[in-house]
Amino acid sequence: MNHDESRSLYDRALSVIPGGVNSSVRATRPYPFFVERGDGAHVVDADGNRYLDYAMGYGPLLYGHDMPDPVRSAVQSHASEGPMYGAPTEVEVEHAEFVARHVPSVEMIRFVNSGTEATVSAVRLARGYTGRDKIVVMQGGYHGAQESTLVEGEPGDVHPSTSGIPESFAEQTIPVPFNDFETINQVFEAHGEDIAAVLTEPILGNNGIVLPVDGYLEHLRDVTEEHGSLLVFDEVITGFRVGGLQCAQGKFGVTPDVTTFGKIIGGGFPVGAVGGKSEILEQFSPSGPVFQSGTFSGHPVTMAAGYEYLKFAAENDVYEHVNRLGEKLRRGITDIVEDQAPSYTVVGTDSMFKTIFTRGGPPDLDGACEAGCEQRPDCPRYEHCPKDASDIADAETERWERIFWQEMKERGIFLTANQFESQFVSYAHTDEDIEETLEAYKEVL
Template identity: 40%
Template sequence: MSHEEALEELRKRLEEKYVEFTPGSRRLYERARKVLPGGVTYQIRWLSPYPVFVERGEAQHIWDVDGNRYIDYWMGHGALILGHRHEVVRKVLENAPELGTHLGFENPYAIEYAELLARIVPGVEQVRFTNSGTEANMYAVRLARAYTGRKYIIKFEGGWHGGYDPLHVGVTPPYEGPESLGLIEDCLRYTLVAKYNDLGSVEELMKKFGNDVAAIIVEPVLGAGGAIPAEREFLKGLREIADHYGSLLIFDEVITGLRLSLGGAQEYYGVRADIVVMGKIIGGGVPGAGAFGAREEIMQLLDHLRYPNPRQRSFHGGTFTGNPLTILAGYATVKYLAEHPGVYEKMNSLWDNARRKMDSVCSRYGDVCWSTGAGSIVGIHFTRSRPRSAREAVENRWSKKVYEAFNLYARVNGILYVSEHMAHLLASIKHTWSDAEQFITVLENFLEEAKKIGGLPR
């Protein structure tokens, strides 16, 4: 029996256990299939043989409709850095009825929040709020083109910047062409895809298109691409290349912003971006979370008073932009983080140690897996070597089945993370070393069980 066949047998046994203790989720999935395509509201939340339907959360835990408790390592797609139902956010939601959820006019709360962000995010003098990270990336790219008067955008393999058409390319193998039906090639005409952590591939594109490259957009730590961190010299090199060619450098900090440090990846890596895109944490776990910011020289192109003619400025807007509910929840979250700077050192140290211990476990089983990440962003890869890019994370896999089996193994042992095709953990300040050890123990027990049945490569 091959290791793939052994892993499939293990997966089937785990699936039987999962079905036994999640009958409520199964019933809800059968209902959902009739009214939701694929039975889910977002395909990334689908887990085989059917997703967990979660009823409530508290701190670092969630409970499904069958009453099963899990350690949550997805934390609202990484938005809940303070954990579920943190008191500062809960107070905002409790007081919301007194204000109204959507005022529809300018409000004082957005000013106070923008002032806070301008103080803590390096290089950001002015901010505009959006309704999602996708929107923030869309407006950031438009602004970069408006500022430079150029067309091309360089992004990286595995980089996920939301569903915005011109950036919806180069996310999954073969890293070329539209990532979705309904996208036409013309939408991608001015998008160039480079290799992550490979400055040579960027230089090559710049030699051909550099005089018409508006911006280089990069995730300082790949999210959907495998929780793979940029190397410091790579980001420094991007800064130098952008300066040399007169292009802007955009950091997509939807995941890394307010997570790696209070000042995000710019502070963590010591590299400045021209435009910073934010999401997730910036809304404090309340929907409608996104923002982008830059120095005034760039942001003034959004100013309708300086540029009354709409064709001479870069448009930004939205019905729910700057709504008080999201603004207040986000402000309360970021203010808490700013007033408790020690949480970053504690959280980053915890997960740096956890990654080292994971690597030690993987090493004992013949280097069949590797950890990646930075701070509280963690990835697990069942590859022949530690991946430096999304391409390596996929091409160097020794099995596809092992990812599905491990996700199921974690579920039946009280741990939830996304996805079953790429293991990502996005922890909160509520997670403890005991929680991390539980995950490491589950990983070690899984490897031991896989080894006994011949599920590991020889």
């Protein structure tokens, strides 16, 4: 493939944009390709190269790059009537009503402008509602670029994970390993009266794709209720992608007190949201004492796109299609990995997938999970499959980024550029696309 135009654009970008990109995950080696346009399940770069896209905007593009006609019409209609107003509109009420009808935890919802803004607001809400300061998060979980969750370390030895954040911020955050019952119990025994909330993704989606082991989410629900803390699910990635319109909380049957959203809930436009029980959400200003506001919150174009996005999914076979293709892809990769790289682990559920370059495995794979790790105790891979973020970090992450991603790109397959970010199947993908992708996996692995 020729990449001269992308290389030239990156050279220009380095002069005016820090690192040449506006989001650090786009800084691929040796330089990113620059997208000119999307086309269904594909993107076309500035040099005319065409790629099957499984990044899908890092999650929000449930329909690929071609919006369904009702979504396109709604976006065009609202955009033509004026960009925004600084006043409420009917479509934000309709969108809120739709979400509240379908997501188990949501009685009320406040729309914001990004997943980061949603989790920032949720943390503030939890602290304001409970009158407590400490937040428990999962090691390696990602909740946006916010001071309260950009931390690393163990309980009792926590530090900011980036420069620019005072140590005092980290003092109020307690990171624990995902899927670790013992540590969460110890933390609540030591700090239960001071913990405002446990903030977790129901599935780790920014550190591979790590599903909860049996009973873990239920245990978080129980321990937070016992100590008067809130359970906050970050469904920015999983929301309206895992578990259909009920989201991951519906799939797992665990209802949090508060849920954060992003990505699909805005139909591919910038968005975030905080939903939950009315008695908690009403603590937001102007009805309560927890200040939250935003000029572009509930933006009419975003609200129209998100509302029509979800309506279309409710009225068509969207989830049946994407979940079937997701399973087909994971099954195919699992078969390839068993033959060519048996130490690797295929992960994912519904329309999410990833191959983790884990370093070990059992001598016999008979009876192993067939379409992605299910955290099944009777699976022979159970002791080897990732249980938390540290297991992902211990994988061959450099091989993924330096060799595997590059080779897949040269075969016209656009995957997320590192070992950690999730990948997604869209409504625009076809069975033929899956077969083409599996052939590329065979060649590269």
